[in-house]
Amino acid sequence: MNSIKQHIPNAVTAFNLVCGCIAINYVFPDVMGYDNWVYASYFILAAAVCDFFDGLVARALHVHSELGKQLDSLADVVSFGVAPAFLLMKMVEKADQWSLMPFSIGISKYLALLVAVFSAVRLAKFNTDTRQSHHFIGLPTPANAMLIASLPLIIEFGNGRYDFIMLSPWFLFPLIFISSFLLVAPLPLIALKFKNYSLQDNKPRYLLIATGVLCAALFGFFAIPVTIAAYLLLSVVFKDQITQH
Numbered sequence: 492m493n494s495i496k497q498h499i500p501n502a503v504t505a506f507n508l509v510c511g512c513i514a515i516n517y518v519f520p521d522v523m524g525y526d527n528w529v530y531a532s533y534f535i536l537a538a539a540v541c542d543f544f545d546g547l548v549a550r551a552l553h554v555h556s557e558l559g560k561q562l563d564s565l566a567d568v569v570s571f572g573v574a575p576a577f578l579l580m581k582m583v584e585k586a587d588q589w590s591l592m593p594f595s596i597g598i599s600k601y602l603a604l605l606v607a608v609f610s611a612v613r614l615a616k617f618n619t620d621t622r623q624s625h626h627f628i629g630l631p632t633p634a635n636a637m638l639i640a641s642l643p644l645i646i647e648f649g650n651g652r653y654d655f656i657m658l659s660p661w662f663l664f665p666l667i668f669i670s671s672f673l674l675v676a677p678l679p680l681i682a683l684k685f686k687n688y689s690l691q692d693n694k695p696r697y698l699l700i701a702t703g704v705l706c707a708a709l710f711g712f713f714a715i716p717v718t719i720a721a722y723l724l725l726s727v728v729f730k731d732q733i734t735q736h
Contacts, residue, residue, distance in 0.1 A: 583600040676724075
């Protein structure tokens with residue numbers, strides 16, 4: 492029974508990986524030349540949900556293993572590194588048709604793969620950095636992937652209002668570099684890990700949760716980039732508190 496219980500979180504992690512693989516499948520055109528970035532985004536978001544729950548399930552069942560830790564990182568590389576990088580790469584290809592730049596984007600679309608590289612570096616650092624037990628250093632890969640995954644959804648449900656911005660090289664290339672930098676930046680960030688549930692000890696966490704809920708109610712899929720911006724801002728404002736152990 493204990494052996495079965497120990498593998499329940501790993502099963503959730505495996506589903507994270509499956510979601511990431513399906514997301515990659517939807518990024519690329521099928522034999523009919525049809526792709527669907529919206530479904531790719533949905534599966535990246537589903538992978539993020541699985542990533543949240545595998546840790547929650549492990550803590551609830553009081554099971555932790557080195558295998559689970561390594562499996563989680565490997566799944567995250569695919570779901571939150573490779574999948575969003577490919578999604579950005581295909582968006583850059585599409586942007587070439589809208590571009591006002593004086594040159595063709597061409598091979599520069601592969602700069603989007605920096606997101607995959609820096610996500611892998613971020614995850615490797617997390618596995619070897621003991622300082623990140625109570626807070627993060629650098630933007631977590633699921634948050635970065637959710638930011639990228641929100642773009643096709645904002646385009647899809649924005650009725651064409653945001654296409655010119657979000658399918659512009661002037662937006663996409665800075666996003667690639669900024670998100671890659673944030674993944675490995677020496678910036679302490681809030682982790683939703685509670686030692687207790689008092690307001691005084693968890694004010695930044697509760698503010699972040701409240702902001703996310705409010706944004707979701709008001710902004711739809713725009714809530715994702717707005718909440719991540721608020722996440723970064725709150726982490727800077729409460730830096731001293733979140734770095735206390």
